Amino acid sequence: MTSMNRKPLLSLENLKVYYYTDEGVVKAVDSVSFNMDRGETVGLVGESGSGKSTLGLSILRLIPPPGKIVGGKVFFDGIDLTALSEDEMRKVRGKRIGMVFQDPMTSLNPLMKVGDHIVETIVSHEGVPREKAVERACSLLEDVGILPERFNDYPHQLSGGMRQRIMIALALCLKPDLVIADEPTSALDVIVQYQILELMRKLKQVYGMGLILITHDVSIVAEVADRIAIMYAGQLVEYSDVNSFFNSPLHPYSEALLESIPNIQLSDQKLKYIPGIPPSLINPPKGCRFHVRCPYAEHRCGEVEPQTVEFERGRFVKCFRYVE
Amino acid sequence: MLFSSIISSILRRLKFRRGVKYYFTFIGFAIVLSFVLMALLASFISPYNPVKRAGAPLESPSFKFPMGTDGLGRDILSRIIHGTRIVLRITLLSMTLSFLIGVPIGLLSGYLGGKLDSVISLFMDSLYAFPGLVLAIALAVMLGPGEISMGMSLTVVYIPTYFRMVRGEALSVKENLFVEAAKAIGAKDRTVMFKYILPNIIPSLPIILSLNAADAVLTAAALSFIGLGITAPTPDWGFDLRMGYPYLTSKIWWPSTFPGLMIVFLTLGFSLFGEGLTEILNPRLVRR
Secondary structure, rough: HHHHHHHHOOEEEEEEEEEEEOOOEEEEEEOOOOOOOEOOOEEOOOOOOOOOOHHHHOOOOOOOOEEEEEEEEEOOOOOOOOHHOOOHHHHHHHHOEEEEEOOOOOOOOOOEEEHHHHHHHHHHHHHOHHHHHHHHHHHHHHHHHHHHHHHHHHHHHHOHHHHHHHHHHHOOOOOOEEEEEEEOOOOOOOOHHHHHHHHHHHHHHOOOOOHHHHOHHHHHHHHHOEEEEEOOOEEEEEEEEHHHHOOOOOOHHHHHHHHHHOOOOOOOOOOOOOOOOOOOOOOOOOOOOOOOOOOOOOOOOOOOOOOEEEOOOOOOOOHHHHHH | HHHHHHHHHHHHHHOOOOOOHHHHHHHHHHHHHHHHHHHHHHHOOOOOOOOOOOOOOOOOOOOOOOOOEOOOOOOOOHHHHHHHHHHHHHHHHHHHHHHHHHHHHHHHHHHHHHHHHHHHHHHHHHHOOOOHHHHHHHHHHOOOOOHHHHHHHHHHHHHHHHHHHHHHHHHHHHOOOHHHHHHOOOOOHHHHHHHHHHHHHHHHEOOOHHHHHHHHHHHHHHHHHHHOOOOOOOOOOHHHHHHHHHHHHHHHHHHHHHHHHHHHHHHHHHHHHHEEEEEHOOHOOOOO
16 A cells, blocks of 8 residues: 555544624534545434534535634645635535535525536536536436436436435546535435435445545444544544444443434333433533533533543544543 | 526416416517517508608597697607607617626625625615616716617616515525535536526516516606607607697697507506516415
């Protein structure tokens, strides 16, 4: 392996993304750091409002105002994305990093043929003749399981699952090194969810891109991801490979999260949940942000913020229980 | 492609919905179309030369002069037929220009937002604050009489209506996920504006266009009426209405009534068409 390939594909260093709202500064992403390698799938898990979508958008620098990246760096393939000009960044979007959004019903232009979405993207980034782009778009449609005959359909003529397939084709059409999928299956029914996940897994083998899968569903991560990143209140509390995570979660929040997955074999068991509510991101609790809901909380948890430590090789956790 | 999608959406809707407004649209369209035909065929269908004396002055409507003659003995019917040309030309000119200027500025302003948007909006709103006719009069006085200058002053009057409409729509359309998705695949601002946002605004424009046209007919007539429009002896409805108006007291009603009726009909035609289009193109307004 050459030294170039050993460089992580994506490396976040203390990334901070704040929203400057009228009520105060919402620290949606607060000092998040992690590395991911080429071809890896990272499942980014967190409850609603934990900042996971913001994190995804901030990699592409698409945070809507009043949001802003206020600190930290995003290294993609060795380039600091936060330092690029808007025009250079535009060339990264789509070409190097693709994105799939949550709601396939509204993420396509209702007045543009589905095939043209892809053709338009290929032509504008690569300047190839239209016929070439149409050819490529058709073979892409086939790859994602859409008949090329549907090229001239408008989005409203397709089902949600088919539209999500189009979105995936669109994210892949320039062969990016990284695809960020923001809850790609949340708006779909379970059968279609499964099909889409299967499709993404298959395409990952063909295209070999890295994938950040943003979701609130831990079971999806168990199925497709290599690594899992748990976000809580704008911070990364645990980052680990999937196997060790599901065998022995480190952070109390991860533990509670796994316990709250309903188990069909224990049918008389009451549904478990994490007591309390997620903290406000305007005035997050002092110390560890989870201490209010944490069963293991000690006095210092409410006073000082724990550092992120490497518990084992490649397993990071932000909790005092693992600090010697 | 865009045009055809609008037409097909109109046709699709018409098949299912036959309210009163459905007929309004057709009546309006028929009125406008007949005026357009009248203007195109003016030289063939008008019985007399509109600027030459054809009979005695102020002859009442008869078989020979269906609408009578004016104070100079010219055939009113012929003048009305030829007057259609002027009014439609002015409407067409001002609508085209205000559309071509107002729409892109509105799009740019709404999409880019920020300081530029505030400045342009302030300017447009201050234009819009004037009653249309007052603004048109002020501009027409500055530009002097004539068809082109009338068209120009009306253009300025109607630019803000397109601007406001397009800006507002752009503000709402740009919040759609597909716009964000377009940015996420690296689309240029220009592409996002013209391929993603504009096509989603276009369907609401024909309505503004026809309602503005109705308004423009009235304003143009008003300008001519107060003598800021077309120079004599060119046939023009507003001007003819003005010339016939003093005779009203002597019970000579035809020199002013017929041009007046024409103004009403054309305005009505555009309005009906516009109102009907609103109903057809805007499903949100449909009541069952």
